[in-house]
Amino acid sequence: MPRIIGCAVATPQGSLDATIHALRAAHGQPGELAGELIGLLHALSLEALAGLRPDLVVLATTKGDCDRWCTALLAEGGGLEGGPAWLARQLGERLAAPAFAVSSACASSPLAVGVAARWLLAGRAQRVLVVGGDRSGAFVRDGFSALRAIDPVGCRPFDADRVGLRLGEAAAALLLARDDDAGSGPFLQGWGASMDANHLTGPSRDGAGLALACTRALERASSGPPALIIAHGTGTRYNDDSESLAYARACPGVPLTALKGLIGHSLGACGLVELAIAQEFHRRGRCAGVVGLTRQGCAGAVEVLPPGSHDLAPGAILSANAGFGGLNGAVVIGDRPAPARAVARHECTTVVEIMPDCWMRRRAGGSPERTPWSEPGDGGALPRLGAREVTGSADASWGRMDLACRALVALGHLLGPLPRECALVLCSESGCAATDRLYELERRAGHADPQRFAYTLPSTPIGETSIRLKLQGPGLVLLGADEQQARQVAEDLLADCPAVVLAWVEADRPPHRAYAELWQVR
Amino acid sequence: MNDSQRILAERIIAGLNLEDLKPADIDPQAPLFGEGLKLDSIDALELAVIVERNYGIRIPNMDVGKQAFASLAALDAFITSQPRSAPAAPRS
Structure with a gap:
């Protein structure tokens, strides 16, 4: 089977x-x-x-x-x-x-x-x-x-x-x-x-x-x-x-x-x-x-x-x-059925959350640490999540990333060191709607922009994060999945890889939050 | 850096969304791609769009682009050497 x-x-x-x-x-x-x-x-x-x-x-x-x-x-x-x-x-x-x-x-x-x-x-x-x-x-x-x-x-x-x-x-x-x-x-x-x-x-x-x-x-x-x-x-x-x-x-x-x-x-x-x-x-x-x-x-x-x-x-x-x-x-x-493979014992080791005014990290067994952003986002929106503030250094291609990409990259950074074989699962309802809208407005005005087009895929934040954090496990976006379904997809992946980052990002629409869990095989 | 190079640098910074960068940070002789500014092939296509919209010069293919985009000074010289049509309408 x-x-x-x-x-x-x-x-x-x-x-x-x-x-x-x-x-x-x-x-x-x-x-x-x-x-x-x-x-x-x-x-x-x-x-x-x-x-x-x-x-x-x-x-x-x-x-x-x-x-x-x-x-x-x-x-x-x-x-x-x-x-x-x-x-x-x-x-x-x-x-x-x-x-x-x-x-x-x-x-x-x-x-x-x-x-x-x-x-x-x-x-x-x-x-x-x-x-x-x-x-x-x-x-x-x-x-x-x-x-x-x-x-x-x-x-x-x-x-x-x-x-x-x-x-x-x-x-x-x-x-x-x-x-x-x-x-x-x-x-x-x-x-x-x-x-x-x-x-x-x-x-x-x-x-x-x-x-x-x-x-x-x-x-x-x-x-x-x-x-x-x-x-x-x-x-x-x-x-x-x-x-x-x-x-x-x-x-x-x-x-x-x-x-x-x-x-x-x-x-x-x-x-x-x-x-x-x-x-x-x-x-x-x-x-x-x-x-x-x-x-x-x-x-x-x-x-x-x-x-x-x-x-x-x-x-x-x-x-x-x-x-x-x-x-x-x-x-x-x-002609041959796939051999069975059980999911190993695993646990959630770290949780991070990005909010308009601060970000939070909690490690297993510890209490949450909160760090305020230097400039909170306006009116309940996420701040711009600049390269220096998130990673501590300059990044030539950071500026072209939309807010959803920045949020997932930031979640990955804030989770701490991740194993190279780590999988990335991103959950979202709206995907890259904000970028799609901008691209489509430009396109209808006769200027389909090659750089913008590269960001009109719901999975682009996965690509950006894997490039920056050097992750080579499976990468996928779940759209329209409820929380239980998303957790099951992530848990199943632990049969094939040692760690999974399971993230939820709605950067451009309410609730303007990004949240991620790191699950690791014990 | 001369005036035309500075204007070009401003257009590149705005067009490629190079956050945290000012025109004076770009060494006119340094490579734009790989080392130097560390631009990549998506930026190259965008750079072709910037040149076409601002200067009315179409980069026919990326082999031409590769030479023209060697450095800020090289791109400035390439633009100066080309016959121009009217620049395309600015991006809305």
């Missing part, structure tokens, strides 16, 4: 199959499309999900329904409709199950799958539905254009002439069951995640962070090297170089494919779409090569499968994704 017992993919064109045909018509790569892939996508249908009764719904998304979110943010009163928390609640109501969102930029899907897998192993549910979805409207398109990351020709993963990504849009769903005998689908054998602790939008040059996530997933699966890697493969120069180095390091000699040349980049949903396809590859024993590849050219020594249909050796499939903030996640599916 756990086992994949159903999956589905939908796109604006209807099915993924229709999307592929539409993309082919629009971008034209005749003769390059993998017949194998087109055929197998007929098998995936939303009807498979009709009548489900999941015990929990986990939504994997970067920003949810971004267009609706921006309209709500700019309206009088500034609501949060369309955002990840709101979208998760809508899903929960329709499927009559508790629901929350997991947001880790473009690695949201593998992180959400990890949360679901641990939830099942903890015995809290028999069936968990993981749903992935992101709108990629003008907000996202203009942002990636400002970052100069779009390839006008189309995405060409691992190709020597690649220059960027192609946006796609999709929603996908994966139903996971606790029982080994709940169906004939492949097992979810392993999951792993990491933070690069390197750069906010650029992948690490050596791929070490992603390699760490892959190694953790493969260790969790304990089934040896996989038969195939489904790479993130965005088609940007840096991503594919970094990824190829990661796979050369974590699983040398394993052939790899990538799917975004065919279906585009569906942001937070992409990992779930790729897992749905992975389980079909596994079932059929065949896989598709990289559509868009003409001449391989990437930094790492990897075997990239050319376009067309390929036989798949017996064994597991590793699917990996990497996102802004240096957040990485990997999932292994195959």
Whole structure:
């Protein structure tokens, strides 16, 4: 256990199959499309999900329904409709199950799958539905254009002439069951995640962070090297170089494919779409090569499968994704159930809280110490949390951070020394609403700002904190989770890492507070 | 530091939100990236936006950017050497 017992993919064109045909018509790569892939996508249908009764719904998304979110943010009163928390609640109501969102930029899907897998192993549910979805409207398109990351020709993963990504849009769903005998689908054998602790939008040059996530997933699966890697493969120069180095390091000699040349980049949903396809590859024993590849050219020594249909050796499939903030996640599916792993004895060792007028720290067994800010925040808002006051030294990139980023970085600093393998779990309702609003106002005035765009992800505070505190455990944001759900997600993580920072930040809206607990294995 | 370098420094500090920094703190000859000011690639894209909006000069790609952004003095010289169109409207 756990086992994949159903999956589905939908796109604006209807099915993924229709999307592929539409993309082919629009971008034209005749003769390059993998017949194998087109055929197998007929098998995936939303009807498979009709009548489900999941015990929990986990939504994997970067920003949810971004267009609706921006309209709500700019309206009088500034609501949060369309955002990840709101979208998760809508899903929960329709499927009559508790629901929350997991947001880790473009690695949201593998992180959400990890949360679901641990939830099942903890015995809290028999069936968990993981749903992935992101709108990629003008907000996202203009942002990636400002970052100069779009390839006008189309995405060409691992190709020597690649220059960027192609946006796609999709929603996908994966139903996971606790029982080994709940169906004939492949097992979810392993999951792993990491933070690069390197750069906010650029992948690490050596791929070490992603390699760490892959190694953790493969260790969790304990089934040896996989038969195939489904790479993130965005088609940007840096991503594919970094990824190829990661796979050369974590699983040398394993052939790899990538799917975004065919279906585009569906942001937070992409990992779930790729897992749905992975389980079909596994079932059929065949896989598709990289559509868009003409001449391989990437930094790492990897075997990239050319376009067309390929036989798949017996064994597991590793699917990996990497996102802004240096957040990485990997999932292994195959024939063998994941070994059980118990959560070790653990305790909350330190608590910190940031309030408008002071910050407080309490260590286990001690009484709270309070330190006033030099200049308290106005009218109940948090103060500006300057670099010198929080860290004691200057910081060149501190000024561009929004208040939510500063608050989480400050919480991390105030908690004291954290182990390198520490996980970061950030809980929020509004995410980065204040920055989204500013970015959207500028964008509508014709100036999509590349620097601001990097901060329009709920998970950016995680990235900033991991970079500054050099943390390389899993990193994720929970949106719309209640306190009990958040604690369970954090507690489950202690099966896989020695410490977890569990933080709540609402920096821009009431209650204007930031609070964090450090949980450590004894 | 001459006048045009100082004005450019003010625009960079404001545009990149370099808190705790004044124009006089920037050594015109010191590297802007890596060592020196310790800017990174997100700042580089933002710097391209600052140059375009304030001086009407488009940086076509980051290979050109790399040379132009070597230091404050280098960027000032690059701007002076370029033919200009009208600056884009300031950020609202």
